[in-house]
Amino acid sequence: MPAHVIDSHLFRDMYGTEPLRAVFADANLVQCWLDYEAALARAEAAEGLIPTEAAEEITARARVENIDFAALKEGIDETVHELVPLIRQLASRCEGDAGRYVHWGATTQDVTDTGLVLQLRQAHGHILHDLQALSGELAALARRERDTVMPGRTHGQHALPITFGFKVAIWLDEVRRHIERMHQVEPRLLVGQFAGAVGSLASLSERGPAVQARLMAELGLAMPAIGWHPARDRFAEYGVLLALVAATMGKIAHEIILLQKSEVAEVEEPYRRGKVGSSTMPHKRNPMLCEGILAEARLARGLVPTLLGAMEAEHERDWSAMHVEWAALPEICILAGGAVAHTLQAIRGLRVDRKRMRRNVDLLHGLMMSEAVMLRLGEFVGRQTAHEIVHEASMRAFEEERPLRDTLLEDEHVTRHLSAQEITDLLRPEAYIGLCTYFVDQVLANSTEE
Template identity: 50%
Template structure:
């Protein structure tokens, strides 16, 4: 039995992905620490700070396969320190005195922070790839159903006609904005950490800044203007943007979940024979994927507060904040990637029940079109007077469940001003979608890379 769902043999693929589990695994974490140590050794060798032979040996041995992770864990427990045991293990595998030159001028947080950022970079690449797939799917839904009229709802109630393409276009544009956020924050988030004990690089003397700059060029990361040991705003931004990205996946999932309800039945997440809705009710066709994504979104959202809390850190170093990040960074990426991947699957195979969309346009027997009638009548009576008349009629029609057209024709103030054909036109949902299709076209004219 697993202590947390991401690692559960049974539930892990509902709350994470293999890609993210690999990126944030113990093996990859240690390898990224070693990658930083190897890059540091190379740069310092090139600058003549440490012997070239030592650097070559450090680089050669900086492979996680050379580290006994069980022994490393035991030493971490014994020393209450993550990096010193790794340095001791590397000293043992490096020939000669090469191990004496590893970690030259660095501090533990430099290695761990930069290692985490390397993992985050890989994780963002995976997130963006899956986001492209989700975006492409919703964009195709917007294109395909550009003209498919359906009920637009506000406060959970029927409001006015829209098109399903218009709804899908709204998802698409939100995804595009999120993709921009993901790309734009890279400049602020993918920044390395190499500053020494309190951020001054004192241990390296005059060469400190040059080592720092060369190290991050070697690793392909941004170079900080000043240490961010206790400036965790970029990590907070990372989690906030991830929560927004996951939130849009959750929003689409919730919309599909709502529109799959039996009484509405306009959408349905992909179904295949063998998918079971209930252990006791054989007829059930539930939306478990969407439900899972909604749940995942709630968990990710709850982590934002913890990330923001980390901005308030103590003096020049604060392990409390680092321990918090160790818990939630990999978790948030797993959850978010799972949500995006699942919604890419759902939107790629979404069942769109156009016949039910058409049916639901008329379930209230014309009440959906009250605004259309009111605006038509406003030209003769004024808007407020028209609203008062329509309000009284609509409330009676709602209670009696009778056709709105009949009530309109029986009202002498309306019958004197509007012909039956005019009323029929005003009560046509397909003739009252405004600029819905224009907005779809505007969304379709955009792309992720603009």
Template identity: 45%
Template sequence: MCAHITDSVLYRHLWGTDETHALLDDGPRVQRWLDILAALAAAQAEVGLMPDDAARAIADHADVALLDLDDVAAETRACGHSTLGLIRCLRRVLPEPAREWVYYGATVQDLTDTWTALVLRDVGALVARELADIEQAARTLAQQHRDTVMPGRTHGQPGLPITFGFKAAVWAAELGRHRARLTEGRRRWEVAQLGGALGTMEFWGDAALPLLDAFARRVGLAAPDVPWLTARDGVAEFVNLLALITATLGKIGQEVYALQRPEIGELAEPVTTGQVGSITMPHKRNPELSEHLVTLARLVRSDASVAVEAMVVEHERDGRAWKTEWAIVPEVCLYSHTALRLAHTLLDGLRADPDRMRANVDAHGGYLVSEPVMRALAARIGKHAAHEVIYEASLAGRERGVDLRTALLADSRVTAHLKADDIDRCLDPEAALGAARSFVDRVAGEA
């Protein structure tokens, strides 16, 4: 039995990955907490705050296999404190001389915030890896379909021809910017926490600052300029970056979702053998990947707003703020890594139909290239006057049910300035792509 879908035996594959569960589940979480406590003890011994024997004993017993997590949970419920249950159970397995030294002067946030920073570091590495692969997949699509003409759409309606490579290049460039944001932001959220009761490190006296540096070094994080008990901006920034990343993935998913409708038929996501779309309509092939990308992105954006709310903190410690992160950080990490994996699968196996794309352009009878005609006419009579003429000619042509060429040749205001050959050149979709191909080359050529 489970209360959260991320832990469901049936459905957890849709909401998390093995790699993120290996960081966030109870066993790995407690082990990482024990590792942090061992690093703290070693750092305290290094600066003369703790006997070396006590630090070694704590390190030797910092093993989740030595603890009964049910006992830890029972002690936690009994004392009502977030980590005292763990302390009690750990002290029972320690040799007596080391028991008074464990968790020496540290507080809940020193442990849990440092754990959070390590999670952000490790999940950030997973995100960076997946983003690089997805960006490359988008670049590959851009290169492959540099010249694949398709309808460009604005407000959900066909506008001008573009190439599918241009669309994929926009995706690749956006993903690349997220990778840059992730790299640049690491120095702000991969930061250890060690402040003691109020962040002043009073308990450790003159050894406070050397201890902070030693502790940060041992856990593999940067030392903060000042403890961040009430400064939650680093966590909020990371979570909101995941919201940006998954929003891009959701946008890609939504585009694929729409363009693989049979009546459009320009794209098709990969389908695995045995995948069933409906138990009542055997013919159905549902957009499972693209649909779920949109769902995951919505959930991450929802949690991101809570991360920003957690920045509003009262005084020098406020559990109302930082404890919300205990709920949302694991969620967004699970959802985001899952979304990245799905997006990689989607783009790697995405099938474009160039013939259908071109047919969808041609099906509009030349009306998708009204702008080049307007541009040619504008050189003779001015842009706004040309817009009015082509607008009225297009409207009349559609009311008559004829193609744009026929409509233009029937309008003397057009033929007074443009010959049939001029109009034909303007109506060639290949000549109406603007700088689409050049933009593909610029993006696909970037490292």
């Protein structure tokens, strides 16, 4: 019975995706270990260390469907060892004397570390694919909403007008940096392990490097300069990167939640008939998809200290570090990958209420345009003096719930320099979006999504 939300039959799709769960399922884990053993046999046969026929037989039998999982579990419990029972099963299924050459010259961590790298390569592909799809959706959304004026907010309050496309372009630029980081990490992450008992390859001596080169070529992985049994920075770095990715997904989701608040109502996450917001309040349209993304991001972030702690491996090998990684890396991959997939879902179906955005711009009756008035007035009286004049007019407008235009026209310090028409023109939000559309175009010009 599943005991964690990631594997729960009821809740698992709220915390991840089926492709990522399949990557870290027992069957795929064991197959990755078997792939290593088969590739090792072929590499050693090519170097004349074991018979070619033995390598062929080992390869033919190294299939997960040939493994008795009940016996494997019983063997692990009995030996308190993760790999020996699998080696025994594989060897026993080989015909002739081929079984005697299984795992020749390797150590357990060679297999388990490389197996985990093979799993991470698969997970990496799924997450990167969804990030690239998200980048494309964000680019399309930024282009569509390039000119849609909305309130810009700082400290939770209306600040200056911006465009929704400008906000989305910032998200897009951040996602693209993550895609770049995902590519940059590949040469450091996708590295195999064949180092023997303490990393010195004493088992194969001078023939070791040649076998190692063939083995890594078989697996499609890079060769390390030296064994990395006690060096866990590769896995820790990838975990930190995934937490960064998840944090961005959480940021986007949180922004949607804020913009979906009833009193704001500028966007709404995908809604379909049958989606229920509350068991007792029939009217609710809650941002539950985005709340789930935010939860995934928070959970992923919490795994980073765990992976950093696993870097403190003792001497030439430390089983406790591996145990931490086996638990934390699959979880952070599934959570971060789930956050990306769910954010993609949210953006694809996002509802944008342009009319509400425009109405919200006018909510403060011109107060959002105070900077424009201040800077124009400052040309006559200086910036600081203009700030004090417009601040006083703004506070009266706010407290008396009146348009800023009215309080400005009542102040002779303003009307001495600015006409009524000029004040009216300065209070037009569309005239004070700055370079929002320019920056949207600049981000889109760097597009890799076409």
